Amino acid sequence: MAVLDWRGPDRGLALTGPGVKLRPPRITDYSAWSELRMRSREFLQPWEPVWPSDDLTKSAFRRRLAAYSRDIDLDQAYPLFIFRAKDEALLGGITLSNVRRGVAQMASVGYWIGQPHARKGHMLAAVRTIAPFAFQRLGLHRLEAACIPENTPSRELLLKAGFRLEGEARAYLKINGVWRDHLLFGMLAGDILPPS
Numbered sequence: 001m002a003v004l005d006w007r008g009p010d011r012g013l014a015l016t017g018p019g020v021k022l023r024p025p026r027i028t029d030y031s032a033w034s035e036l037r038m039r040s041r042e043f044l045q046p047w048e049p050v051w052p053s054d055d056l057t058k059s060a061f062r063r064r065l066a067a068y069s070r071d072i073d074l075d076q077a078y079p080l081f082i083f084r085a086k087d088e089a090l091l092g093g094i095t096l097s098n099v100r101r102g103v104a105q106m107a108s109v110g111y112w113i114g115q116p117h118a119r120k121g122h123m124l125a126a127v128r129t130i131a132p133f134a135f136q137r138l139g140l141h142r143l144e145a146a147c148i149p150e151n152t153p154s155r156e157l158l159l160k161a162g163f164r165l166e167g168e169a170r171a172y173l174k175i176n177g178v179w180r181d182h183l184l185f186g187m188l189a190g191d192i193l194p195p196s
Helices: 027-039 041-047 058-073 122-137 152-161
Strands: 015-017 020-023 078-084 090-100 106-113 142-147 164-175 178-188
Touching (some): 015 122, 020 122, 027 041, 027 058, 027 090, 090 122, 106 122, 122 142, 142 152, 142 164, 152 178
Antiparallel strands (some): 015 020, 078 090, 090 106, 142 178, 164 178
């Protein structure tokens, strides 16, 4: 299990990168999060699982935070919100999930970005910030990511961040209510690219 300093509200997980700050979500983020997700709903739904009917409620957000806290405590996942460094505006989220230890030493990377902030380099900065955290602080050996073949922006982002296309998985994840094939990407600790 990773050894982290859990003192303070961000549990030792506040990260900074080029133009972005990453940290665990807080209850005070609820309004900004729910507004951004609602404004971006049509933009996000083609790439995400079906949202529960109460997904944007404060009670659902509280349950989400409790699950996040448990996942961090158990070294199973590290969910972080992405903020623009200059004004602390919430941009989206990025998560290291399915953390595996033992012989695997790996995790999956998933992310979302609000529509107003898409294609502006924020997510690339976030991926480039979380990768060194995963390899150096958590001691992982490998990161994985997946995207639907027609999600060209995500595919380009992963390649630019240093991931390599490794193959395709049939009916890999249920996206927007349908089992979808996904392209699979991998990155090893030695693959981290310097910021461009």
